[in-house]
Amino acid sequence: MKYDVCIIGCGVIGAAAAFELSKYDCSVLILEKENDVAMGSSRANSAIIHAGYDPKPGTLMARLNVEGNAMAEQLCKDLSVPFARIGSLVLAFSEEEEATIRMLYDRGVANGVPGLRIIDAAEIREMEPQVSKEARAALYAPSAGIITPWEYTLAFAETAVRNGAKLVLNAPVTGIRALSDGGYKLATPKVDFEAAYVINAAGVHSGEIHEMVAAKTFTVMPNRGEYYVMDKAECFRANHVLFQCPNQDGKGVLVTPTMDHNLLVGPNAVGVEDGDRVNNTAEGMAFVREKASKSVPGINYRNAIRNFAGIRANTDKDEFQISIAADRFIDLAGIKSPGLSSAPAIALEAVRLLNQCGFAPDKKAHPITTREKKRFRYMNDEERREAIRENPLYGRVICRCETVTEGEIVDAIHSPIPPCSVDGVKRRAGSGMGRCQGGFCGPRIVDILARELKLDPMEITQDGVGSQLLLAETKREVTE
Amino acid sequence: MTYDLIVVGGGPAGLAAACSAWEKGLKHILIVERDKELGGILNQCIHNGFGLHRFKEELTGPEYAGRFIKMLGDTGVEVMLDTMVLEINARHEVHVISAAKGYEVLEAKSIVLAMGCRERTRGAIGIPGDRPAGVFTAGSAQRYLNMEGYMVGKRVVILGSGDIGLIMARRMTLEGAKVLACVELMPYSGGLMRNIVQCLQDWDIPLYLSHTITDIVATNGRVSHVTVHKLDENRQPIPGTNLEFDCDTVLLSVGLIPENELTRAAGIEMDPRTNGAYVFENMETSVPGIFACGNVVHVHDLVDYVSAESERAGAAAAAYVLGGAPAGDALTVKNGADVGYTVPQRIRVSNVPKAADVFFRVRRVFKNSVIEVKAGDQLLISYKREHMAPGEMEHILLPRKLLDGVSASEITVSAKEA
Numbered sequence: 001m002k003y004d005v006c007i008i009g010c011g012v013i014g015a016a017a018a019f020e021l022s023k024y025d026c027s028v029l030i031l032e033k034e035n036d037v038a039m040g041s042s043r044a045n046s047a048i049i050h051a052g053y054d055p056k057p058g059t060l061m062a063r064l065n066v067e068g069n070a071m072a073e074q075l076c077k078d079l080s081v082p083f084a085r086i087g088s089l090v091l092a093f094s095e096e097e098e099a100t101i102r103m104l105y106d107r108g109v110a111n112g113v114p115g116l117r118i119i120d121a122a123e124i125r126e127m128e129p130q131v132s133k134e135a136r137a138a139l140y141a142p143s144a145g146i147i148t149p150w151e152y153t154l155a156f157a158e159t160a161v162r163n164g165a166k167l168v169l170n171a172p173v174t175g176i177r178a179l180s181d182g183g184y185k186l187a188t189p190k191v192d193f194e195a196a197y198v199i200n201a202a203g204v205h206s207g208e209i210h211e212m213v214a215a216k217t218f219t220v221m222p223n224r225g226e227y228y229v230m231d232k233a234e235c236f237r238a239n240h241v242l243f244q245c246p247n248q249d250g251k252g253v254l255v256t257p258t259m260d261h262n263l264l265v266g267p268n269a270v271g272v273e274d275g276d277r278v279n280n281t282a283e284g285m286a287f288v289r290e291k292a293s294k295s296v297p298g299i300n301y302r303n304a305i306r307n308f309a310g311i312r313a314n315t316d317k318d319e320f321q322i323s324i325a326a327d328r329f330i331d332l333a334g335i336k337s338p339g340l341s342s343a344p345a346i347a348l349e350a351v352r353l354l355n356q357c358g359f360a361p362d363k364k365a366h367p368i369t370t371r372e373k374k375r376f377r378y379m380n381d382e383e384r385r386e387a388i389r390e391n392p393l394y395g396r397v398i399c400r401c402e403t404v405t406e407g408e409i410v411d412a413i414h415s416p417i418p419p420c421s422v423d424g425v426k427r428r429a430g431s432g433m434g435r436c437q438g439g440f441c442g443p444r445i446v447d448i449l450a451r452e453l454k455l456d457p458m459e460i461t462q463d464g465v466g467s468q469l470l471l472a473e474t475k476r477e478v479t480e
Numbered sequence: 481m482t483y484d485l486i487v488v489g490g491g492p493a494g495l496a497a498a499c500s501a502w503e504k505g506l507k508h509i510l511i512v513e514r515d516k517e518l519g520g521i522l523n524q525c526i527h528n529g530f531g532l533h534r535f536k537e538e539l540t541g542p543e544y545a546g547r548f549i550k551m552l553g554d555t556g557v558e559v560m561l562d563t564m565v566l567e568i569n570a571r572h573e574v575h576v577i578s579a580a581k582g583y584e585v586l587e588a589k590s591i592v593l594a595m596g597c598r599e600r601t602r603g604a605i606g607i608p609g610d611r612p613a614g615v616f617t618a619g620s621a622q623r624y625l626n627m628e629g630y631m632v633g634k635r636v637v638i639l640g641s642g643d644i645g646l647i648m649a650r651r652m653t654l655e656g657a658k659v660l661a662c663v664e665l666m667p668y669s670g671g672l673m674r675n676i677v678q679c680l681q682d683w684d685i686p687l688y689l690s691h692t693i694t695d696i697v698a699t700n701g702r703v704s705h706v707t708v709h710k711l712d713e714n715r716q717p718i719p720g721t722n723l724e725f726d727c728d729t730v731l732l733s734v735g736l737i738p739e740n741e742l743t744r745a746a747g748i749e750m751d752p753r754t755n756g757a758y759v760f761e762n763m764e765t766s767v768p769g770i771f772a773c774g775n776v777v778h779v780h781d782l783v784d785y786v787s788a789e790s791e792r793a794g795a796a797a798a799a800y801v802l803g804g805a806p807a808g809d810a811l812t813v814k815n816g817a818d819v820g821y822t823v824p825q826r827i828r829v830s831n832v833p834k835a836a837d838v839f840f841r842v843r844r845v846f847k848n849s850v851i852e853v854k855a856g857d858q859l860l861i862s863y864k865r866e867h868m869a870p871g872e873m874e875h876i877l878l879p880r881k882l883l884d885g886v887s888a889s890e891i892t893v894s895a896k897e898a
Contacts, residue, residue: 471633474625
């Protein structure tokens with residue numbers, strides 16, 4: 001069959017575009033090269049919905065950031081995505097940095113960021129008792145928020161799928177050829193697909209996809225950022241997203257609580273060759289610790305529970321690459337920070353660009369725009385009683401650190417985009433996110449995955465293709 | 481109904497505490513266990529060496545647990561399996577959930593905390609490199625191997641020389657894996673000497689002291705290579721000392737952390753040195769009627785000591801319920817030179833029977849050494865030890881008579897060369 005629209009890449013941008021398009025009478029295909037959605041930048045980032053004072057006024061980044069931020073609250077409510085508008089502070093430690101936050105304030109006002117205020121040291125102390133006493137002033141942006149980014153992506157993608165969009169995993173696009181009737185043929189290792197319109201949301205690979213149909217107009221320059229995730233015991237160190245002043249190395253190292261009441265510290269910013277390799281380095285981790293201590297001196301790294309790294313799809317342009325790149329071919333490319341914040345607004349932009357290309361399907365009469373998700377750990381006692389009454393599996397805790405029940409894990413395995421790996425379950429149910437990092441629940445998740453998917457445990461992967469956990473069976477009893 | 485005692489956890493500590501409380505006369509006792517069977521982590525410890533002190537014979541982990549489960553069977557102690565405790569509080573309420581019974585709030589006159597400990601992870605020590613499959617804590621690898629029947633890898637590097645890592649070096653070797661190295665950050669092993677000999681030396685597995693893993697490389701989502709460096713005296717890698725290993729698995733045995741989330745949430749005072757609760761001489765915590773024992777208080781080296789400590793906790797819970805709270809001022813026990821912590825941290829002298837048990841670990845390796853207990857500058861008592869190491873728990877008995885004579889409010893335990 002020939003799809004109306006094919007979206008390449010199911011990170012938050014591709015997923016948001018799919019969600020938006022799935023509200024229309026059209027057939028949508030999403031091709032994702034990995035074995036799950038949100039496998040690139042969308043799962044490894046600062047998990048912030050930025051207020052929008054950073055981008056230069058007049059840029060797409062400025063407009064889409066502020067629009068996306070405004071949309072996030074209702075979307076997250078409708079789609080059951082953890083989100084909280086906790087506000088952010090950009091801390092100034094010198095006169096020069098005070099000038100910088102005044103500049104950011106002016107930018108923010110020009111960009112239409114609501115509620116910005118410059119606060120003095122006394123007010124910083126009141127809002128953030130753990131922040132360094134060296135902080136002289138700060139830009140306070142009440143509209144900044146924190147979010148669970150992979151859940152945002154999953155919510156968009158799952159709802160799109162429930163609206164009829166077709167998601168194909170393990171399908172890297174290896175070539176694109178224009179068809180004589182105006183559409184495109186997209187090659188993947190197993191099957192070729194056809195679509196009348198194509199959206200390039202391939203993140204760090206968006207340059208390669210662009211160049212399959214059009215002349216090179218931008219160069220992706222992958223940039224790695226490393227982080228620490230701290231135990232909940234450290235969460236009290238920050239009540240808001242705590243930024244430092246942006247400098248030539250990016251937005252600086254931030255300290256922020258997460259939606260699961262951990263503390264997130266990072267990132268650094270290092271240009272790398274391989275946009276798919278997200279390794280941590282001793283230097284990067286030391287850099288993050290040192291820089292973060294400037295904002296919050298007391299963080300106890302003995303309470304670290306995980307390090308990770310993510311890749312920014314930076315380009316040689318200081319702007320998102322959103323345009324009609326070729327006939328019926330739209331780039332949502334080079335989406336770096338504030339891409340997560342802008343995602344729903346970028347999706348609307350994609351629909352407008354499709355309209356410009358002459359594709360204007362009717363809205364569905366009753367598209368699905370809501371999603372429900374049970375999270376045992378956030379239920380009150382009565383809700384917990386009720387959940388266990390409805391499904392006794394909600395009474396069996398599998399992940400003891402995060403209090404995730406077998407009910408949630410089984411629900412996740414049978415969700416619209418079923419996970420096939422331990423980390424896929426982790427992103428959906430929250431199991432293994434805690435202080436023991438799956439040490440206790442890992443074997444039980446493998447067991448449940450194998451049981452529910454009717455697979456041999458040796459087929460179950462940690463994460464992507466090839467990441468098998470178990471390599472052999474133990475010696476067997478010899479029977480004559 | 482209000483239970484006389486609810487024991488949180490049915491591992492070795494919980495089993496011993498419940499048996500002992502029953503023996504001392506409590507009638508309504510409940511053990512809440514999150515797993516589907518009693519025994520805790522002993523069930524996956526299928527090697528021998530358990531029970532030498534307690535039973536004067538060598539048992540496997542499941543056999544050792546079995547002895548206590550059998551003893552429990554002769555009592556009227558109730559057991560709830562497959563049940564998770566979500567919350568306890570100072571009012572002695574225990575919130576539990578299970579698939580079978582749903583959400584319940586149970587009440588008790590006393591509580592014994594026996595939740596055990598968990599393993600430190602890669603994230604806690606920040607090993608650089610890729611983050612592929614194939615990096616396991618030694619305990620989870622042990623569960624896969626001994627309980628589920630699967631090998632987590634075939635070519636293995638072990639980081640840390642804690643006892644579980646050492647045991648797994650031998651276990652993986654017996655199952656046909658090649659253990660290439662055991663790498664230890666410190667200049668000494670964190671495990672028992674007998675495990676170094678029986679699990680590494682007997683199998684020609686090299687132990688690299690003062691070394692650590694500095695990079696993990698993945699190929700197709702699975703560990704394919706690790707780099708190890710020797711460390712200088714500041715524990716920084718020395719350039720040029722790298723050892724390279726092609727392997728598919730990294731096992732971590734880098735420490736255990738008492739699992740005290742319930743304890744903290746109940747507002748019980750915690751000791752940052754042990755990561756466990758502050759306890760009195762009878763294993764009572766800062767909240768009257770709530771006791772703690774086993775690895776949730778401090779990480780033990782031998783389960784035999786866990787059992788002994790837990791029996792004291794169970795007996796104390798019984799005394800609390802049957803006789804009320806012990807009175808008297810508490811003497812603070814402080815850790816002095818080269819001693820990491822002490823358990824108990826507080827002794828109510830009037831509550832000490834003949835002598836008070838004090839456990840601790842030293843901070844470095846000692847030969848021909850002496851343990852000193854002082855009140856201010858006054859030496860109260862000393863104990864000779866031929867050998868002491870951080871991997872081995874030390875135990876001293878402070879006679880009641882001696883404690884009665886102490887007028888100071890604190891005493892100090894320290895270690896030094898003789």
